Each structure stands twice: as structure tokens, then as C-alpha cells.
Amino acid sequence: MTDDETNGRRTADRDFDVDLDDVLDDDDDESDGGLFDDLLSGEPIFENKEVLRPSYTPHELPHRNEQINNMATILVAALRGETPSNILIYGKTGTGKTASAKYVSQELENTSRKYDVPCEVEYINCEVTDTQYRVLAQLANTFIEQNRDYVRDRIRDVEDLLADAADDEGALADSQFDSVREAERRLDDLERDLEEMEEVPMTGWPTDRVYSTFFEAVDYVERVAVIMLDEIDKLVEKSGDDTLYNLSRMNSELDNSRVSIIGISNDLKFTDFLDPRVKSSLGEEEIVFPPYDANQLRDILQHRSETAFKADALSEDVIPLCAAFAAQEHGDARRALDLLRTAGELAERDQSDVVTEEHVRRAQDKIELDRVVEVVRTLPTQSKLVLFAIMMLEKHGVHNINTGEVYNIYKTLCDEIDADVLTQRRVTDLISELDMLGIVNAVVVSKGRYGRTKEINLSVPIDETEAVLQADSRLGDIENVTPFVQARFDN
Helix, strand or coil: CCCHHHHHHHHHHEEEEEEEEHHHHHHHHHCCCCCCCCHHHHHEECHHHHHHHHCCCCCCCCCCHHHHHHHHHHHHHHHCCCCCCCCEEECCCCCHCCCHHHHHHHHHHHHHCCEEECCCEEEEEECCCCCCHHHHHHHHHHHHHHHHHHHHHHHHHHHHHHHHHHHCCCHHCCCCCHHHHHHHHHHHHHHHHHHCCCCCCCCCCCHHHHHHHHHHHCCCEEEEEEEEEECCCHHHHCCCHHHHHHHHHHHHHHEEEEEEEEEEEECCCHHHCHHHHHHHHHCEEEEECCCHHHHHHHHHHHHHHHHEEECEEEEECHHHHHHHHHHCCCCCCCHHHHHHHHHHHHHHHHCCCEHHHHHHHHHHHHHHHHHHHHHHHHCCCHHHHHHHHHHHHHCCCCCEEEEEHHHHHHHHHHHHCCCCCCCCCHHHHHHHHHHCCCCCCCCEEEHHHHCCCCCCCEEECHHHHHHHHCCCHHHHHCCCCCCCCCCCCCC
């Protein structure tokens, strides 16, 4: 090939717009297919996969009309410029608490704009923002940014008015200012306010300074602020009830604004740990979300699947099976949606046109394994060592393991990685915690005159558990330790 031909081909390559479908349908290039060509060649099953994710807020929430109407009845006071009662929302995971609260909040904000009523809802996930400092800093910075926008708009209005007044002395007649000088003073005040609106850093300030900055920010203009604290029990668990005390009491000091709190919790008993004054002011209204039953879950999945999947992409038994599996998990709609989405993803990987019962059952196994992996990965080092000891005993054919056998291996593992050795009593407590998490099965059995002991068996797959444990940098240093198991004289 000559240089001219080479240059011509390069130019042609640059000038042509390549159509992805043409490339995939080109029989001549089939043998040179890229890594993703086979995957792209199949017809997609999903129309909009995001509909099946927990973060999605649907336009309609089946079987939650009563709770939604209760919230709306309480929050309608905000549209009249009044202070709505504080609300505590309870219910197990996946019962629609957050989705319902977000739906009502969106409707509230939309209606407030329609009637030009200053009302805003601020959402905070307390599992992520879990300290008083972070909660107040996030709220303060949100309102500071809104105040900046408000001040910038006012500055532009006054500047335009002054420009008009320079050409026409009567321009001030219909304004709030009696003179040009008064308008200029107002402009100076606004510019000074804008300069003084300093954002709160995420660390470094005293908490009382953060609170006063938030207080000034929320009270700068007239508004009703609804603060939604999701997973509110995590905030109380980590930081106590100071934040809730401050937020629930601030209305008595505000001049322009009103604040209302919506707390969302999976723990029905978390208020037992609150100061009685906080409990009385925070829980003015309580709304309970009961678990869904299998029929309700089926309706939810049917409703979402119509948007999420292409027509005829689900076999008839898929939605009832997903609903049945999730109903066993305390009526968890989030689990049902995850199951349906994962089944669809597995079907796509198989390049199947239809999601079947087999895909649902594989999705159930995959989700369960993912949960186990995540739980094991986040265990403290000492718990991982205890689990490692149990796993090694099972690998060497020991079943119905007793606490003494676990403790002997555990001590050897601690020596291997130079970790502190806990007492056998403490190790027994850690085994009980692993039992509660469903990682092991520990049953107390009677040995007659020899007393009672715990018989321990692993409840999770050995290979996957070992891989997760060895991914820990400290446990990855453990060499092959062969457990020494004493002979037993079992009845």
C-alpha cells in the first residue's frame, strides 16, 4: 500500500460516522468481533431499569394511600404558612416509608410553587450523615446556597431599578423605595449580606458556631422548612439526641421561618432512648408502615414491571415467585424489587428474551450470597478470626464444633498475625453475634453429667467466606495452620 492510499484511508476513517447497528450487522466483520459485540447483539429486556432501584420515587405507591394521606393532612399546614406538626414514621425495611415521604415532599414543594408559598423540604440520610456537626453543616450550607440565590436576584432587581431611575425619576414610584439613596443603601446591605454568607466546612468549627450559622441561614427569609431525617435512629445511636433537641426547640426562637421535622426509623423502640422532652416534641404525630403481604408485593412488582421491562419479557410465574420470596423476608418491597432486577440482569447475561423462574431462583441465591459477603467483609478483625477458626475446622471435616475447639484455633491465629488474644468467654460472645447475623448456627446442647456446650456449624459457603476473609490485609498473612483436633467420645 502506498503512502497516499494509507493517508486516504486515515482520512476516510476520520470522516465517516460509524453506525453501531451497521457494525454489529456487518457479516464481514463478524469474525473480528470485539469484547462487547456479543453482549450488544442480544435484545435488551429492560425498558427502564432505574424503576427497580430503591432510589427511584414512583408517581404512585400501591397500598400506601392511608399513610400518604395522613402525611399530607399534617403537612398541608405548611402551605398556609403555619408550622406543621413533627412526624415520626416507623416500619421495617422495605415497607415504603422513604418512598412515601419523598413522594409527599415532592407534591408539597410542587404545590407550594403553584401557590407561591415559600416551603422547602430538605432530605438527609442519617446513615451517611450521622453526627450532629454533619447534619447541621449540611443543612446550613443548603440554606446558605438558597439565600445566596435569593440575594443575587434582589441585587439584580435593585440594580435594574437604579438604572431605570437614572433615566426616569418616576421609576421609583411603584417600588418599595422612596428615594435613590434608600435603594442604594439597600443594595449595599444586600452585597454585604452576600459577602458574609460563609459556608460551613465539614470539620473544624465548634458545634455551637455551626448551629448558630444554620439558625441564621434558615431564618434569613420567610419560609417553612421541612427537614426529613431518614434512618434517624442511626443519628441518635451515634450522636445522642442533642441534634433533635435543638431542631425541635428552635421554632420558639425563629422570627421569619418555621421548621418541621419528619423522622424515619426502622426501629420502633428508638424513642425509648430519647430525653422525654425531645420525645414529646418530636413525636407529635406518629405513622406506622406495616409490612407488605405477598399479594401487595405482587401488585407493587406488577406496577413497576410495566415501566421497567419490555412487553412480554416476564414469564407468568416470575412476579408471584419474587413476591413470595420477599414476603418471607418480612414483606420487604426493596428485596422484591432487587430480586426482580437481578433476575432480569441474569436473563440478559444469558441472552434470554424472557425472565423465567430459574432466573429468579438464581437471583435469590446471588442476593443471599452478596449479603453474606458484605456482612463478613465488614466484621471486626476479632470476629473474623473466630469465623476463620470455625471455617478451618469445617474444612478439616469437623462438624458440631464446640467452643473449646474454636478457641484453640483462634489463639493460634492470633499468634500468627500478632493480634490480642481475647478470653474464651468473650470469644463465646462473638460466636453468639455471628449466630445472630446468620453466619454460623450455634446451638446449646446438653452433655448430661458433662454439662452443656455449644455446637457450632457454618451457615455460609466455605469457599466464598474464605475468599472474603483472606481479602483482609491482616488475615491474608496467615500461613496454612492445620487445626489439632482432639479425639471425641461422642454418644
